[in-house]
Amino acid sequence: MPKVLIADKLSPSAVDVFTDKGIDVDVRTGLGKDELIAIIGDYDGLAVRSNTKPDADVIAAATNLKVIGRAGIGVDNIDIKAASAKGIVVMNTPFGNAITTAEHAIAMMFTAARQIPEANTSTQEGKWEKSRFVGTELYGKTLGLIGCGNIGSLVAERARGLHMHVLAYDPYLTPERAIDLGVEKVGLDDVLKRAQLISLHTPLTDQTRNVLSAEALGKTREGVIIINCARGGLIDEAALREGLNSGHIRAAALDVYANEPARENALFGTPGLIATPHLGASTREAQENVALQVAHQISDYLLSGAVTNALNMPSVSAEEAPRLRPFIDLAEKLGLLAGQLISSGVKRIEVSYLGDIAGLNTKPIASAALAGVLKPMLGNVNLVSAPALAAERGIVLAQTSQEQLGDYESVISIRVETENTVRIVSGSLFAGQPRVIQTNDVVLDAPFSPHMLFVENEDTPGFIGALGQTLGERTVNIATFNLGRTEQGGQAIALVGIDQRISPEELASVHALPHVRSASALQF
16 A cells, blocks of 8 residues: 655645545654654655755655655755656646735735735824825736746736736747737836836746846836745845835835745845735645645556656656657757747747657657747746646647658657747757757757757858867867858857856857857756
8 A cells, every 4th residue: 555644734635635545644744854764765655845855865765755746836845856866756736826826916916005014003003194105006007927827827817807907028928828818928128117016927947037136127117016926036135125225116025035934034124025924825725726636646646657747757658658768858858959049939839750759659759849948938847737838828839740761760850939030950869869960951960968059150261260269268178069051151050068057258258259140058
């Protein structure tokens, strides 16, 4: 009989789900790390929220663990890399608390606009300061959303019910989806310059970290109100404090912080700040929903092998897995390549299969390609969540197959159509290892490396030497160097494997070389 540990407080309904399905379940909350390590080896499944942290040490001691289920969205507390290396599936429940988080964001808008916390304190102190607390209506105001996925779209719907004009910045939101939502799709600068209230609804990734930087906050309207119920780290907290102190920012309502639990924060006590302790998902309904979902997902996996909302495992049967795994890896890397080379909203992704691969189960391969394209902007995207995230943004996914043989036994091509360009990348397997064989019209043959440099340039004599010298002068060591061109003197591409992550300054020096059209740092 499988055995599951519930290590954080969940609704009692979760226990009922496990017992009804014949699974032995223990509830032991508030365990210290050493206590968890001492007992985790007895369990097949682990259900957590955010307090318990299954890090590499805990996972190393988990000799029987097969699945970790997170009742909620964020999995920052789980070492997914360590879990994956040990074959432990990590699941979350991405849709159970969307409504309650959206409602909290709207509540924070009202609270900030009407100065409710200060007015409450003043009134209970007997001051009756009506003239001090003159608020502002939300009616007719312009709300700017940074991120318009599942939660962002729910906020947009509710804001439109308040007769607000909604701007949305989301590179993966298609114009058609924006029309359906009744929002105006704009760039980030438009949100900053036009919005009277700005609400964040994006995950924390390298691209979104400090999206509201000091520079960005400086572009906002005088008297703007900032709302963040998404993730800490999206706002430069020091710059936000300066904006509040200067009066440029009228108010900021935060539910999340760069470091949590935020028992201390430089923002605390700043005039105009409203702070709540990460309450976005804290409603009875949401707690019940995520508890039931995680219990069903863990049970189904332990009893039948069914995988739902997995963050580190494709939906592939045991029989298909050995043959599909190399192609899934190739598709995700090709998607990552394409996703890191685009800068505008994705409208359509087409995955094509040529050769033997066309006769396989290509659905998980397409999901892997889609996850790769979306990951640079959306962060923790996986084979299960990628289709839903794409559908939310109106991105079309298409597949084509052709079984005839060419120069390679099997080829995967990904065509990404954005609002202003098309990017095509193709790859194949050589001795089981993924390789890039074409990008747009340029043919090449390059292995993937953890750190790479992608350079588009005019084909001119001496360019290779100049590029190598520039990297060498900055102690950037070249591991692999692959070239391709359309024709002599035409467009050329250098795909360079390097030993370390290239800095923005080093990348700028490459971009400054004569005849360079673009230079991009890639991570795989």
